Amino acid sequence: MESIRVMIVDEHPLFRQGCRCALEGAGDCAIVAETSESRAGLELAKQHNPDVVLIDALLSTNDALELARQLRHASPKVAILMLTAFEDEEQLFQSMKLGAAAYLLKTLTPEELVDSVRRVSRGVYIINDNVLSRPNVASRVLRSFQAMSAEEPPEVQPLYSPLSGREIEILDYIARGNSNKEIAKSLKISDQTVKNHITSILKKLQVNDRTAAVVHALKNKWIKIDQDA
Numbered sequence: 123m124e125s126i127r128v129m130i131v132d133e134h135p136l137f138r139q140g141c142r143c144a145l146e147g148a149g150d151c152a153i154v155a156e157t158s159e160s161r162a163g164l165e166l167a168k169q170h171n172p173d174v175v176l177i178d179a180l181l182s183t184n185d186a187l188e189l190a191r192q193l194r195h196a197s198p199k200v201a202i203l204m205l206t207a208f209e210d211e212e213q214l215f216q217s218m219k220l221g222a223a224a225y226l227l228k229t230l231t232p233e234e235l236v237d238s239v240r241r242v243s244r245g246v247y248i249i250n251d252n253v254l255s256r257p258n259v260a261s262r263v264l265r266s267f268q269a270m271s272a273e274e275p276p277e278v279q280p281l282y283s284p285l286s287g288r289e290i291e292i293l294d295y296i297a298r299g300n301s302n303k304e305i306a307k308s309l310k311i312s313d314q315t316v317k318n319h320i321t322s323i324l325k326k327l328q329v330n331d332r333t334a335a336v337v338h339a340l341k342n343k344w345i346k347i348d349q350d351a
Contacts, residue, residue: 125152126243129172131163131189132156132205133181137228141176144232151239160189167193172200173243179206179213179225187213190220201242217249218333224248247331283344284326292319294345297336 128151132138138156145151155166160181167175175193179186190202202222206213209227217225223242230238238248283290288309295305302316309316320332329335339345 125150126174126239127152127154127170127172128239129154129163129167129170129175130156131158131160131175131181131186132178133158134178137178140232141235144235145239147232148236148240151236160185163189164192164196167200168196171197174201174203174239176203176205176239179204179210179217187216187220190217190222194221201245203238203242214249222249245330247333283339283342285323285339285344289319289323289326290339290344292316293323293336293339296320296332297340297345 128145130138130141130153132141135158138158142153142156146153154170154172157163157166160177163175163177177186177190181189186204190204193200193202201224202217202220203224203226204213204217204222205226205228207228214225223246224238226234226238226248241248285293291309292305295308300308302313302320306313306316320335323335324330324332327335327338329338336345
């Protein structure tokens with residue numbers, strides 16, 4: 123099995139060393155480059171073609187988001203994992219728009235870091251769970267996608283949704299920032315039943331995560347976000 127190629131862009135040598143130790147100790151990750159500067163990070167990424175790039179979201183040069191944007195433009199398949207010392211909803215929103223796969227606190231454990239790198243390398247977008255657990259951010263993100271889709275050329279609309287009425291209902295709850303537990307309580311069903319419905323939704327829509335499913339449903343007008351939400 124090929125190793126997951128990882129690059130680290132962080133100003134703190136001790137933190138970079140900690141990430142290196144955790145990931146190399148996992149056995150399936152290889153650190154192909156590391157730097158403290160965003161400009162050098164872009165050049166190193168071109169040279170080493172990493173699968174995953176860890177970026178300090180609070181680089182003192184304030185260009186972490188610009189680096190993420192340029193990396194995604196140069197290599198659309200690279201997974202960006204933003205790491206921050208404290209959460210910032212504006213930065214979370216901007217990271218989401220840029221296509222970052224994760225936005226995580228630096229207080230995560232070595233095991234959580236390894237798990238996150240493995241997941242994003244497989245195409246999982248961890249950031250979406252963060253987004254949809256925050257109603258204010260979720261509403262802003264989804265409205266942004268809704269506005270962007272309105273500016274795109276009209277798509278041929280399907281005659282019907284492949285989703286059941288219950289699945290549409292669950293997607294609507296997700297779009298409003300409800301957790302699985304909250305959805306289960308509202309619909310008077312078990313948490314496992316909600317999980318089963320979400321698995322079915324992702325499979326039918328051929329998407330990898332909940333936010334992608336909601337955006338797809340918005341574009342096809344199967345659900346909508348109320349203006350006063």
